[in-house]
Amino acid sequence: MRREGGGMGSIGFxxxxxxxxxxxxxxGVPCQDERCPNCGSVLLREGSYHYNxxxxxxxxxxxxxxxxxx
Numbered sequence: 021m022r023r024e025g026g027g028m029g030s031i032g033f034x035x036x037x038x039x040x041x042x043x044x045x046x047x048g049v050p051c052q053d054e055r056c057p058n059c060g061s062v063l064l065r066e067g068s069y070h071y072n073x074x075x076x077x078x079x080x081x082x083x084x085x086x087x088x089x090x
Contacts, residue, residue, distance in 0.1 A: 034063040037074040042066070 034051035035042045038061045045051060051065040064071040 028065055028068065033066040035066045035071065036061050036063055037071065037078055 030045065030047040032045045033042050034045050034054055036056035036059060039056060039059045041056045041058050041063075043063070045065065046054075051063045051068075052070070054063045055061065056063055064074060
């Protein structure tokens, strides 16, 4: 089963949005097929649609939590 690539090229990084782990992207291996060795979360390609959505959601959650502590 072949997945359609995101067309982001072979350079870049796979990033864990939960703990910040970052590793160079391996050509031919989608970042979403890899897991963070620190926390076990799925890695996302830095700058991708899913990466940006996850970062926005995490920021929103952090802002909500900080508002509740006030």
